Amino acid sequence: MLAYILRRLLYAIPILIGVNLITFALFFVVNTPDDMARMQLGVKRVTPEAIEKWKAERGYDKPLFINAGAPGVGVLTDTVLFTKSARMFVGDFGRAEDGRDIAREITSRMGPSLAIALPTFILGLFVTVSLALLLAFFRASPLDFWGVVLCVAMMSISGLFYIIGGQYLISKLWRLVPISGYSGELDAWKFLILPVLIGVISGIGSSVRWYRTIFLEEIGKDYVRTARAKGLSEVIVMFRHVLRNAMIPILTGVVVVIPLLFMGSLLTESFFGIPGLGSYTIDAISAQDFAVVRAMVFIGSVLYIVGLILTDISYTFVDPRIRFE
Amino acid sequence: MTFLPVLLWSDVLIWLLVFAAAVLGALSARNPPLRSAWRRVGRSRPGMVAATVLAAFVLVGLLDSLHYRPRLESREGDQQAVYAIEVLSVLDAVATPLRTRNEKTYSSPLATRAYAKEAIEVRAADGSLRQTRDFPRLKYGGRHLENEARRDADIARQVLVAELLATLVFAGLAVGCAALWARRNGCSVHQAGRALWRGETDFAWRAVLATLGVLLLLLLPVAALCVDYHVFGTDKVGQDVFYQILKSVRTALVIGLVTTLVMLPLAVLLGILAGYFRGWVDDLIQYLYTTLSSIPGVLLIAAAVLMMQVIIDTHPQWFATAAERADLRLLALCCILGVTSWTGLCRLLRGETLKLRELEYIQAAQAFGVADLRIILRHILPNLMHIVVIALVMDFSSLVLAEAVLSYVGIGVDPTMISFGTMINNARMELAREPLVWWSLAAAFVFMFALVLAANLLADAVRDAFDPRLAGSS
Numbered sequence: 001m002l003a004y005i006l007r008r009l010l011y012a013i014p015i016l017i018g019v020n021l022i023t024f025a026l027f028f029v030v031n032t033p034d035d036m037a038r039m040q041l042g043v044k045r046v047t048p049e050a051i052e053k054w055k056a057e058r059g060y061d062k063p064l065f066i067n068a069g070a071p072g073v074g075v076l077t078d079t080v081l082f083t084k085s086a087r088m089f090v091g092d093f094g095r096a097e098d099g100r101d102i103a104r105e106i107t108s109r110m111g112p113s114l115a116i117a118l119p120t121f122i123l124g125l126f127v128t129v130s131l132a133l134l135l136a137f138f139r140a141s142p143l144d145f146w147g148v149v150l151c152v153a154m155m156s157i158s159g160l161f162y163i164i165g166g167q168y169l170i171s172k173l174w175r176l177v178p179i180s181g182y183s184g185e186l187d188a189w190k191f192l193i194l195p196v197l198i199g200v201i202s203g204i205g206s207s208v209r210w211y212r213t214i215f216l217e218e219i220g221k222d223y224v225r226t227a228r229a230k231g232l233s234e235v236i237v238m239f240r241h242v243l244r245n246a247m248i249p250i251l252t253g254v255v256v257v258i259p260l261l262f263m264g265s266l267l268t269e270s271f272f273g274i275p276g277l278g279s280y281t282i283d284a285i286s287a288q289d290f291a292v293v294r295a296m297v298f299i300g301s302v303l304y305i306v307g308l309i310l311t312d313i314s315y316t317f318v319d320p321r322i323r324f325e
Numbered sequence: 326m327t328f329l330p331v332l333l334w335s336d337v338l339i340w341l342l343v344f345a346a347a348v349l350g351a352l353s354a355r356n357p358p359l360r361s362a363w364r365r366v367g368r369s370r371p372g373m374v375a376a377t378v379l380a381a382f383v384l385v386g387l388l389d390s391l392h393y394r395p396r397l398e399s400r401e402g403d404q405q406a407v408y409a410i411e412v413l414s415v416l417d418a419v420a421t422p423l424r425t426r427n428e429k430t431y432s433s434p435l436a437t438r439a440y441a442k443e444a445i446e447v448r449a450a451d452g453s454l455r456q457t458r459d460f461p462r463l464k465y466g467g468r469h470l471e472n473e474a475r476r477d478a479d480i481a482r483q484v485l486v487a488e489l490l491a492t493l494v495f496a497g498l499a500v501g502c503a504a505l506w507a508r509r510n511g512c513s514v515h516q517a518g519r520a521l522w523r524g525e526t527d528f529a530w531r532a533v534l535a536t537l538g539v540l541l542l543l544l545l546p547v548a549a550l551c552v553d554y555h556v557f558g559t560d561k562v563g564q565d566v567f568y569q570i571l572k573s574v575r576t577a578l579v580i581g582l583v584t585t586l587v588m589l590p591l592a593v594l595l596g597i598l599a600g601y602f603r604g605w606v607d608d609l610i611q612y613l614y615t616t617l618s619s620i621p622g623v624l625l626i627a628a629a630v631l632m633m634q635v636i637i638d639t640h641p642q643w644f645a646t647a648a649e650r651a652d653l654r655l656l657a658l659c660c661i662l663g664v665t666s667w668t669g670l671c672r673l674l675r676g677e678t679l680k681l682r683e684l685e686y687i688q689a690a691q692a693f694g695v696a697d698l699r700i701i702l703r704h705i706l707p708n709l710m711h712i713v714v715i716a717l718v719m720d721f722s723s724l725v726l727a728e729a730v731l732s733y734v735g736i737g738v739d740p741t742m743i744s745f746g747t748m749i750n751n752a753r754m755e756l757a758r759e760p761l762v763w764w765s766l767a768a769a770f771v772f773m774f775a776l777v778l779a780a781n782l783l784a785d786a787v788r789d790a791f792d793p794r795l796a797g798s799s
Contacts, residue, residue: 018616026628031635039635152785156722156778158729160749161770168756266623266734285627286735293628300621308619 001316008312012305016089019301023294024085033060033080036290058291059083059094084294093295097287102295106277112182113264113276115192120199121261124207125254127200132211137238139216148212154205162202163271170194180273195272199265211250218246247318255311259303263296328393329408333652338583339390345586359710364527365790372786373529377536378779381544382574389416389575392648412648416575420568422552426465428563434764435554437467437476466555480550487549491541499534506530558764560751566768569743573769576744577776579655580662580728581721587663588720592670593713597701599671600678610675618668623734629661630736651739658731658738662724670716674709681705711791718787722780729773745773 031039037054038046055061062080070078077083084094093102135147171179177194218224219242227237264278273279277296284292353359366372393415394408417424431440438460445461446454462468467476499521500514506526507517524531547567550556557566599610617625637644637654644650681687682705690700725745731737732746733753740747748769755762 014612015616015619018612019620022616022620023628026632030632031639035635035639039638152781153774153778156774156781157770158726158745158749158773158777160729160733160753161766164749164753164756164766172756260621263621267730270734281624281627282734285631288631288634290631293624293631297620297624297628300624301619304619304621 005309005313008309012309015305016302019298020085020088023297024081027290027294028060028064028080028084033058036060040288088295088298093298094291096284096292097289102292105280106295106299109264109275109277109280110262111184111276112274113262113269113278115188116195116199116268116272116274116276117261117264119192119196120203120265121258123196124200124203128204128207129211129250131204131208132215133238133243135208135212136215136219136242137234139219148209151205151209151212154201155209156205157202159202159267162198163267166194166198166201167271170197180271182272182274191272191274195268195274199268210253211246214246214249215242218242221245244318248315251314251318252311255314256304256307258310259306260300262303263300327396329396329406331392331394331412333392333412333649334656335579335583335652336390336392338586338656339387339579342582342586343387356707356710362711362790366786367528369786369790370524370529370532371782372790373532374536375779375782375786377533378540378775379783381540382776382779383578385416385571386575386578388419389414389572391415410646412646416571420571423565423568423571426565428463428465428555428559430559430561430563431762432463432466432555432559432563434556434558435466435476435480435550436463436558437470437473437554438462440760440762463555466559467553469553480554483549483553484546487546488542491538491545494545495534495538495541498537502530502534557768560765561755566765569748570768570772572743573745573748573772574776576655576738576742577725577728577773580659580738580744581724581780583656583659584662584666584724585717585720587660588667588670589713589717591663592667592674592716593706593709595667596671596674597678597705597709600675601682601697601701601705603679607675610671614668614671617665620665622665623731625665626661626731627734627736629665630658630731633657633661647741651742654739655742662727666720670713673712673716677709677712678705681708715784715788715791718780718784722777722784725773725777725780745769 033055034051037051037060041050041054052061060080062078062083064080067078087094091103093106096102096105131147135144138144167179170176171194177190180191182188182191223245224237224241227241228234232240262277263281264274264276266278266282268274269276269278270282280292281296283289284296353363366376391414392412394410394412397407397409429439432438433440439462441460442458443461444456444458447457447459449455462473467473467479470476470479499518503518503521504514506521507514510517512520520526521530521534547556551565551567555565555567557570559565560569595610595614599607633654637650637657644653687700687704690704728737728744729746729749732744733750737746738744748765752762752765752769755765
């Protein structure tokens with residue numbers, strides 16, 4: 001088991017290096033630091049001195065790949081590639097435009113992001129799997145038909161409308177909870193309840209339909225027929241046989257996203273004014289803060305790869321046939 | 326010439342897509358499995374309802390993809406024709422009243438008066454002018470009315486006439502359809518009509534006709550009213566919301582369709598290469614798509630779009646008109662979406678190719694010494710077509726939805742380009758207004774919902790028809 005995990009981790013390294021190089025290419029080769037400086041300072045009135053100053057402040061004034069003028073290892077380390085890209089592997093993301101340390105900002109913003117994402121994820125999974133099981137149980141009945149129709153309709157609505165509509169109905173019209181905001185204290189629940197609810201509802205359409213297909217595929221298999229043939233009730237068949245076996249495909253889709261929960265949701269956080277990583281990313285995008293976007297791309301990929309490894313490990317728990325070969 | 330045709334890059338690609346669809350149709354007609362799959366799509370009632378609705382959207386989009394610059398009124402003796410800077414489309418020309426008749430600011434649907442009170446001068450009974458605060462009359466909405474109290478009657482009359490016309494057109498269509506069907510099947514028109522009515526035709530004619538009927542009944546009144554009124558109201562700068570909706574359709578279609586044009590060659594080529602040649606080619610391609618897909622989509626798109634903005638902003642000399650810049654930005658967005666979304670399809674195609682190359686007929690072809698390229702083109706590619714078709718229709722709706730979200734985040738289309746995303750983005754603060762401004766959002770919601778729902782339903786029908794696993798079970 002340990003050897004397996006280790007091998008998976010080793011396999012992740014070239015991928016991370018690839019991600020790192022892609023981001024480097026995007027941010028420093030597609031546009032040179034000079035272009036970025038000109039853009040940030042305004043294209044019209046810009047002097048070469050101002051560009052040099054802008055680059056020096058951010059450490060972009062070094063050569064990109066090889067610094068021939070530097071002594072010793074400095075030939076490789078005193079470059080933009082090393083200081084801005086390779087340093088991300090040890091958690092050094094540099095500073096944002098406002099001068100704050102990005103790594104510290106990220107750790108402090110993970111909490112609010114998780115406070116929204118984790119309940120949404122758990123509640124959403126529970127609700128969608130239950131609904132899908134219900135539809136699969138009453139398959140080929142009017143309930144199933146209209147359930148699927150409703151699912152298709154729900155997945156055809158943009159996530160923006162769920163948020164806008166939910167905020168309008170619940171906060172503005174009925175005045176049940178505050179429209180947006182966040183608090184680190186115990187009364188945070190009243191800020192969290194609406195985004196979590198909207199997150200769960202907006203995910204119902206596509207997830208329920210997807211899980212229902214998985215359940216129906218399992219129901220058609222031979223072992224289910226055997227179970228029915230030996231006289232088990234349909235309820236026991238569903239819960240003890242179908243649900244358990246359907247967990248394998250469901251897990252593939254679900255475990256991958258668990259680490260990404262740390263990243264929060266861009267839309268939810270910006271609409272509800274939650275100071276998490278999602279709104280941090282949005283603010284960085286609108287302020288064109290390239291250092292922050294670069295850091296978020298890297299962290300997102302690391303978390304995704306962690307998710308892939310977790311998926312592989314979780315397989316071995318639900319399906320003993322899978323070996324670590 | 327009274328106009329100068331303008332060919333925007335996205336127009337080229339859209340018409341190229343139409344051409345590609347025609348070629349694909351011709352190829353499908355010669356390939357028996359594909360032909361029978363398309364027949365199954367034609368039999369599916371929800372699928373054909375969706376296809377009819379989509380066809381209406383596509384028609385609007387195509388009309389909006391023929392661009393020109395109108396000739397300006399020139400003085401006598403001017404040798405050189407002068408054309409307007411503004412780039413218009415055929416749709417703009419058809420919808421000139423919608424495009425040009427802008428109010429000052431918000432007005433609610435079918436209103437004759439503005440949404441907020443203003444200081445206006447009113448002529449009192451004795452003929453003197455008096456300053457009051459009241460809702461001013463709109464410049465264009467219901468201007469033809471002598472007496473505002475007659476607005477409802479006027480609307481009812483126009484709707485009634487339009488509905489009658491719609492019924493007539495529909496009856497004509499239905500009879501024409503029955504006659505056509507009767508001719509092909511060699512029976513009387515009466516029998517054909519009965520078969521259509523009972524839904525006994527192989528192709529789901531009844532569903533298509535019913536959808537056309539509903540569309541006519543809904544859209545003709547709107548078309549009749551939009552000349553004299555703002556059917557869906559006006560937005561903050563007084564522009565007609567219905568016009569914005571019509572313009573949004575093209576943006577959504579470009580995003581949903583042109584992206585696949587970028588994605589498809591990458592996914593098909595790399596997927597087949599990896600699956601067919603295996604070895605180091607496979608390793609390299611797998612590494613490439615694992616790396617790309619491990620960057621969360623939104624973030625990769627955000628990074629790429631930010632970089633594209635830098636390029637656009639630092640090279641203003643590349644773009645002659647604002648429309649050209651917005652258009653190129655739209656295309657760049659399509660490219661970025663395509664490059665970030667080919668990995669899923671590539672993985673599927675690689676897996677399928679791996680399976681196919683072990684089959685006897687391909688082994689036999691290899692044993693006969695048929696060239697690899699020929700095997701791929703003749704034996705592998707046609708057997709992957711069903712996966713490609715399913716992926717294309719499934720991606721369309723998610724791309725349309727993604728455009729709205731990306732525009733909200735600020736990494737979508739150019740802010741000057743009308744799209745569902747920019748409409749929602751501009752309208753999202755309006756629900757906080759007092760009195761409520763709901764029409765912009767509601768209109769965007771209804772039309773976007775119709776487009777995406779139709780795309781989803783068609784995708785389901787296509788998947789059911791093309792997926793061999795499902796074909797066996799039903």
